[in-house]
Amino acid sequence: MPKRISATVEEYLETIYRLQERSGVARTSDLVVMLEVAPGTVTNTIDRLERDLLVIHKPYKGVQLTDRGRKIAISVIRRHRLLECLLADFLGVEWEKSHEIACSLEHWISEDIAKKIERVLNYPKTCPHGNPIPTELGEIIEEGAYPLTMSEVGEKVIIVKIIEEKPEFLRYFSKLGIRPKKQIEIVDKGPLNDPIAIKIDGKVQALNRKVASSIMIRRIQI
DSSP states (O other), X not given: OOOOOOHHHHHHHHHHHXXXXXXXXXXXXXXXXXXXXXXXXXXXXXXXXXXXXSEEEETTTEEEEOHHHHHHHHHHHHHHHHHHHIIIIISOOOHHHHHHHHHHHTTSSXXXXXXXXXXXXXXXXXXXXXXXXXXXXXXXXXXXXXXXXXXXXXXXXXXXXXXXXXXXXXXHXXXXXXXXXXXXXXXXXXXXXXSEEEEEXXXXXXXXXHHHTTEEEEEOOO
């Protein structure tokens, strides 16, 4: 009988995957911040994950998932994003709360339950924040997108997804009306792209670079 993967291990693998997707590398210092645990705890857990052949740790270069570690991480992300859809799109839970609740529940539902949720929701392709939901086979279909920080003044673009899902960010985006599939126009950019002024719903809003970098966009096809 296969050994059950603990919630802690799943949380680490999922976080490493998210960091790799965002910046290409998962540094232990980033794991300390995102998981809100002591550096020694991260070091000990990473050592255990490496012994279990789930990650490869190269000092000063960060942590990379093995194929097995990546498969587990994608399974967790699939469950997480399906739960977000169930909570936000089906039950009407605010999208910042849906993320927090999904974080708590993702480790406790099986793939069979995930498939039932997926079927009930008519096979959604993305979560409420626009991020792709992995298929049952672990495939991820990404829509072409680039960070808002790479936009040009005068461009009209569509928001594809929000890659920063911390509640405080999501609450802020909700307040400004920033959501996937919304159209925005780039009005102005400060030195070093900070701040970036956008027009959304007829109002001009200024976003700092950190906030803007978490908004992925695509050009409107004319």
